[in-house]
Amino acid sequence: MAAVMRSLGIDVEVVPPSDARTLELGGKYSSGDECYPLKVTLGDFLRVLEQPGTDPKKTAFFMVSGQGPCRFGQYVHYLKWVLKERGYGEVTVFHPSTEYGYSDFGEASDLFTRGAWRAIVSGDILLKLLLKTRPYEVESGSADRAFEESLEELCRVLEISYPNDKAQMAAMKECLLRARGSFRGVPVRFDTQKPLIGVVGEIFCRLNDFSNRHLVRRLEEAGAEVWMNDMAEWIWYVNVDQFRMLKLHNRQVSMEALGAHIRNTIQHHDEHALLEMFREDFRGYEEPKHVREVLECAQPYLPWTGVNGEMVLNVGKAIYFAHKGLDGVIDISPFTCMNGIVGEAVYPRVSRDNAGIPIRNFYFDGTQSDLERDIGIFLELAKSYQRHKPWPRQMPAAVRAASA
Numbered sequence: 003m004a005a006v007m008r009s010l011g012i013d014v015e016v017v018p019p020s021d022a023r024t025l026e027l028g029g030k031y032s033s034g035d036e037c038y039p040l041k042v043t044l045g046d047f048l049r050v051l052e053q054p055g056t057d058p059k060k061t062a063f064f065m066v067s068g069q070g071p072c073r074f075g076q077y078v079h080y081l082k083w084v085l086k087e088r089g090y091g092e093v094t095v096f097h098p099s100t101e102y103g104y105s106d107f108g109e110a111s112d113l114f115t116r117g118a119w120r121a122i123v124s125g126d127i128l129l130k131l132l133l134k135t136r137p138y139e140v141e142s143g144s145a146d147r148a149f150e151e152s153l154e155e156l157c158r159v160l161e162i163s164y165p166n167d168k169a170q171m172a173a174m175k176e177c178l179l180r181a182r183g184s185f186r187g188v189p190v191r192f193d194t195q196k197p198l199i200g201v202v203g204e205i206f207c208r209l210n211d212f213s214n215r216h217l218v219r220r221l222e223e224a225g226a227e228v229w230m231n232d233m234a235e236w237i238w239y240v241n242v243d244q245f246r247m248l249k250l251h252n253r254q255v256s257m258e259a260l261g262a263h264i265r266n267t268i269q270h271h272d273e274h275a276l277l278e279m280f281r282e283d284f285r286g287y288e289e290p291k292h293v294r295e296v297l298e299c300a301q302p303y304l305p306w307t308g309v310n311g312e313m314v315l316n317v318g319k320a321i322y323f324a325h326k327g328l329d330g331v332i333d334i335s336p337f338t339c340m341n342g343i344v345g346e347a348v349y350p351r352v353s354r355d356n357a358g359i360p361i362r363n364f365y366f367d368g369t370q371s372d373l374e375r376d377i378g379i380f381l382e383l384a385k386s387y388q389r390h391k392p393w394p395r396q397m398p399a400a401v402r403a404a405s406a
């Protein structure tokens with residue numbers, strides 16, 4: 003995302019990785035009642051302002067927003083308030099919102115939206131390649147190396163300002179083909195008994211290793227493989243929700259609806275163009291053709307027309323994962339997260355209705371707990387489920403070729 007903004011001529015940097023100072027600053031300006039991601043993002047932003055030479059007048063923070071049912075919509079207001087309190091009132095907070103499918107970027111909306119979407123899809127692809135390769139690598143660190151190098155190259159490609167969309171797409175495809183080659187070149191030794199664990203949950207905590215205490219890596223070290231929910235899925239959900247809202251307000255025939263339809267069509271086209279090159283690599287790891295498939299899975303528990311937010315996706319995806327032959331599902335959530343709590347209330351029924359697949363919430367709030375012990379117990383349940391699960395897992399192409 004930062005690289006895409008740089009391509010528009012904006013001087014953008016990703017906030018440095020969170021650390022102890024993040025929690026110290028975030029904790030100083032929050033009471034503990036707020037969600038953990040607020041504390042982390044607030045701490046990270048304040049840490050940026052502490053860096054020598056930072057000029058508040060020339061600083062803007064990017065923080066997406068929304069009017070969903072949970073506390074997320076309050077982050078921006080809280081951040082602005084804290085900045086003002088601390089004497090940083092001149093800092094700009096830029097907050098595109100879910101109601102417009104994150105397309106409220108003024109003049110640069112089209113350029114940003116398209117570039118950002120391609121960046122998200124490509125980022126998902128790289129993460130997927132990493133997660134399906136790393137648990138089986140022969141030489142420790144080789145999958146991480148392939149990932150880091152590919153990500154750096156992708157960012158270099160994305161920060162170029164191309165004469166048109168086609169030129170950008172061509173450059174991205176070349177870059178991703180090289181990434182594919184790098185990952186295919188990582189020597190691996192597959193183990194068909196390794197449990198495959200689906201990871202759903204609150205988007206920030208799920209994707210921010212610091213916040214989830216490197217849960218994915220720990221699961222891998224404990225002998226599992228992880229299939230993480232895509233970031234793109236959230237954007238598809240936001241799009242569906244935008245149409246739901248348009249219908250609710252009787253604005254299906256409007257310029258806004260037309261714009262949303264066009265954006266949706268372009269996004270499908272771009273996603274297909276990028277993913278198509280990975281059809282073989284992702285055999286057995288196919289995402290649903292449409293996010294509605296996930297919403298339909300969640301329908302008996304949390305009907306998406308009445309329930310709003312990540313909880314619907316998490317419950318729906320847990321069921322999708324069960325049917326794809328996964329051996330367990332973990333929901334990563336910040337402590338007291340509304341989505342996590344609702345999901346936790348529903349999961350026992352979801353598990354019962356789906357052959358008893360183990361589903362467990364892992365909550366995080368920056369404090370220590372015996373994560374290794376909890377992971378160990380969960381993986382024992384997953385292995386036991388693996389022995390009698392009704393849905394077989396489709397093995398990756400390399401495994402099938404080796405056993406042919």
Ligand code: SF4
Nearest residue numbers: 037072073074339340
């Ligand atoms: S999703 Fe959960 S953690 Fe995030 S803002 Fe909403 S309630 Fe808080």
